[in-house]
Amino acid sequence: MQRNKFLDFLGLAARAGKVVYGAESVDKGIKSGRVKLVVLDGNASEPTKKAFRDACSYYKTRIIVLNEDDVLGRSLNKPNNKIIGIVCPDFAKHAWEKYHTTSGGEIIEQD
Numbered sequence: 006m007q008r009n010k011f012l013d014f015l016g017l018a019a020r021a022g023k024v025v026y027g028a029e030s031v032d033k034g035i036k037s038g039r040v041k042l043v044v045l046d047g048n049a050s051e052p053t054k055k056a057f058r059d060a061c062s063y064y065k066t067r068i069i070v071l072n073e074d075d076v077l078g079r080s081l082n083k084p085n086n087k088i089i090g091i092v093c094p095d096f097a098k099h100a101w102e103k104y105h106t107t108s109g110g111e112i113i114e115q116d
Contacts, residue, residue, distance in 0.1 A: 011103045012080035015044065015089070018100065019081050023093035026083060028053065031090035035064050040090035041097035042067045048074035049087040057088065067097070069104050 018024050025034050034040030035057075043061055045054060045068065054070060061068040071077060078086040091097040 011100065012076065014096075014100055014103050015077075015091075016080055018091055018093070018096040019089075021093075021096070023091055023096045024081075025090045025092060026081075026086050026088075028057075028088055031057070031088050032060060034090045034092060035060050035066050038064070039092050040066060041094050042069070042091040042100055044068075044077060044089050044091070044100070045070045046073075046075065046077040046087040047071045053087070067101055069101070 015024070025031055025040065031040060031043060035043065043057055043066060045057060047070070049070075057068060058070075060066070075084070077089065078084045081089070091100055
């Protein structure tokens, strides 16, 4: 139930236009400081996960790596999407809190 609330909240952020999609856009957003939270799907490749963990660590951006496969793309109606970045600080904060209360996955705090 809690997991669904987190995914529903990501959908809300997407409908509000507060999400960027895809590795290139998210990477650019991290480097510019625009992206406040990165969410990676569980079946993203290990090199992709490492690259974004490193980038988020360097640029002090929070990251969530989901432990379920294909759940991110399905929840946002973008089945091939493996990564998103939330650009609104308030949406990012609430998404972080909703995910933090659920179990599973990996969270890396970079404050």
